[in-house]
Amino acid sequence: MSKGELTRERILAQAAPIFNQRGFAGCSMQDLMDATGLEKGGIYRHFESKEELAAEAFKYALRRAVKNRTEDLERIAGSMAKLRYVVTRFVEAPPTMPGGCPLMNTAIDADDGNPALRKLAKIGLSDWKKRIATLVEQGIQAHEIRQDVEPRKIANTIIATLEGALMISRMEGTKEALSDASASLNNMLDTIVPTAPKK
Amino acid sequence: MSKGELTRERILAQAAPIFNQRGFAGCSMQDLMDATGLEKGGIYRHFESKEELAAEAFKYALRRAVKNRTEDLERIAGSMAKLRYVVTRFVEAPPTMPGGCPLMNTAIDADDGNPALRKLAKIGLSDWKKRIATLVEQGIQAHEIRQDVEPRKIANTIIATLEGALMISRMEGTKEALSDASASLNNMLDTIVPTAPKK
Numbered sequence: 001m002s003k004g005e006l007t008r009e010r011i012l013a014q015a016a017p018i019f020n021q022r023g024f025a026g027c028s029m030q031d032l033m034d035a036t037g038l039e040k041g042g043i044y045r046h047f048e049s050k051e052e053l054a055a056e057a058f059k060y061a062l063r064r065a066v067k068n069r070t071e072d073l074e075r076i077a078g079s080m081a082k083l084r085y086v087v088t089r090f091v092e093a094p095p096t097m098p099g100g101c102p103l104m105n106t107a108i109d110a111d112d113g114n115p116a117l118r119k120l121a122k123i124g125l126s127d128w129k130k131r132i133a134t135l136v137e138q139g140i141q142a143h144e145i146r147q148d149v150e151p152r153k154i155a156n157t158i159i160a161t162l163e164g165a166l167m168i169s170r171m172e173g174t175k176e177a178l179s180d181a182s183a184s185l186n187n188m189l190d191t192i193v194p195t196a197p198k199k
Numbered sequence: 200m201s202k203g204e205l206t207r208e209r210i211l212a213q214a215a216p217i218f219n220q221r222g223f224a225g226c227s228m229q230d231l232m233d234a235t236g237l238e239k240g241g242i243y244r245h246f247e248s249k250e251e252l253a254a255e256a257f258k259y260a261l262r263r264a265v266k267n268r269t270e271d272l273e274r275i276a277g278s279m280a281k282l283r284y285v286v287t288r289f290v291e292a293p294p295t296m297p298g299g300c301p302l303m304n305t306a307i308d309a310d311d312g313n314p315a316l317r318k319l320a321k322i323g324l325s326d327w328k329k330r331i332a333t334l335v336e337q338g339i340q341a342h343e344i345r346q347d348v349e350p351r352k353i354a355n356t357i358i359a360t361l362e363g364a365l366m367i368s369r370m371e372g373t374k375e376a377l378s379d380a381s382a383s384l385n386n387m388l389d390t391i392v393p394t395a396p397k398k
Contacts, residue, residue, distance in 0.1 A: 021311035021312075022224065022311065022312060023222055023224060023225070023308065024225070025221065025222060025224040025225030026222070026223070026224030026225070026308075026312060098311070099310075099311055100307070100310060100311075104307065104363075104366060105307055107366050107369070107370050108299070108303065108304055108307040108308070108366060109222065109225075109307070109308075111298075111299060111366075111369045111370065112220035112221065112297070112298055112299075113220075113221060113225060118370075121370060122370050122371070125367060125370050125371070152375075152379070153379045153382065153383070156364065156367060156375070156376045156379040156380065157360065157379055157380060157383040159363060159367060160359070160360050160361075160362075160363030160364035160366070160367055160376060160379075160380050161356065161359050161360045161363055161383075162359075162363065163359075163362075163363040163366060164303075164358060164359030164360055164361065164362040164363030164364075164366075165355065165359035165363075167303060167306050167307060167310075167359070167362060167363075168324060168355060168358060168359055170306070170310045171306050171310065171317075171320060171321050171324050172321070172324070176351075176355070177355045177359060180351070180352045180355040180356055180359075181355065181356060181359050183352065184352070184356040184360075184387060187387070187390065188383060188386070188387065191386065
């Protein structure tokens with residue numbers, strides 16, 4: 001990385017948690033200057049506008065969250081075990097930055113606002129759904145999962161339950177809702193395996 | 200209602216959707232003046248500060264959402280039917296104002312910020328959990344629901360799944376995630392009834 005690229009990356013690392021905690025409108029230029037220790041001109045040398053910085057900071061935050069949530073996933077054998085691992089990782093992995101899930105924060109923050117951020121959140125969500133749906137499809141092909149299970153439904157249920165539970169857990173300041181969600185999702189996953197042949 | 204009370208109520212009705220769509224920081228005094236057609240002084244005659252207006256607007260929005268989601272609930276007989284109705288109502292009732300669920304919006308908006316709003320969101324969430332947990336407890340007492348079912352777990356799972364699905368549905372602009380959540384939650388509810396005695 002060139003010196004310029006390093007500075008750019010450092011600005012993203014410092015700005016991303018601020019945007020993640022305060023949202024786009026709640027994060028002022030002064031907040032960003034305080035966090036990065038740079039003057040406005042120093043930030044604008046690397047990003048055209050607050051909008052561009054917010055968009056790049058979201059991509060940075062989401063990359064880290066996805067990496068954190070999928071860490072070692074490819075080392076888990078079998079689709080069912082992988083799906084359970086996705087749930088466990090979301091619930092148990094220590095967060096990569098303060099403020100909660102960047103995807104949910106940006107989805108809620110931008111659903112009636114900033115179209116660039118909204119578009120990025122939509123892509124992030126769609127990618128996540130695809131990753132889970134692919135695990136389900138692979139499970140169906142491997143006869144680990146019933147043929148009539150709809151991958152999209154499983155993906156929507158897992159993501160909805162985890163994100164909603166994170167919202168509750170953050171409000172309550174305990175992990176209880178996340179543990180409850182994990183138990184419910186594991187029960188749900190129990191129901192999608194082929195039933196054992198009757199003896 | 201006195202004329203002053205009527206004006207106050209009208210300001211809340213006009214400000215609540217703006218806060219619900221843009222969040223506390225994203226909603227300027229100018230936005231509120233535009234929405235209400237009042238000068239700043241006219242608004243401040245009824246509310247001490249933007250913080251107080253936001254808090255009262257949240258309470259107004261949440262009251263309407265709760266009323267909408269519990270409409271006719273007492274006319275449904277049986278706890279299981281009531282629980283299914285809670286899910287259906289959330290998924291199918293037309294929203295009372297633009298911007299999505301005021302509880303989730305405020306929870307995400309205020310989890311790292313405004314302590315007054317955060318406290319109100321926490322109370323709203325706790326009340327909602329209690330309402331659902333009470334339905335489960337009544338079902339257990341009436342032997343409609345298994346004795347070993349934990350009311351809090353059911354409440355957390357229902358709220359998490361519905362709120363997360365609403366976030367996905369609003370991002371995608373379709374009701375698909377909400378329908379998937381409804382199907383999953385109904386499957387989950389199927390599992391909490393006592394199993395029929397073996398013949």
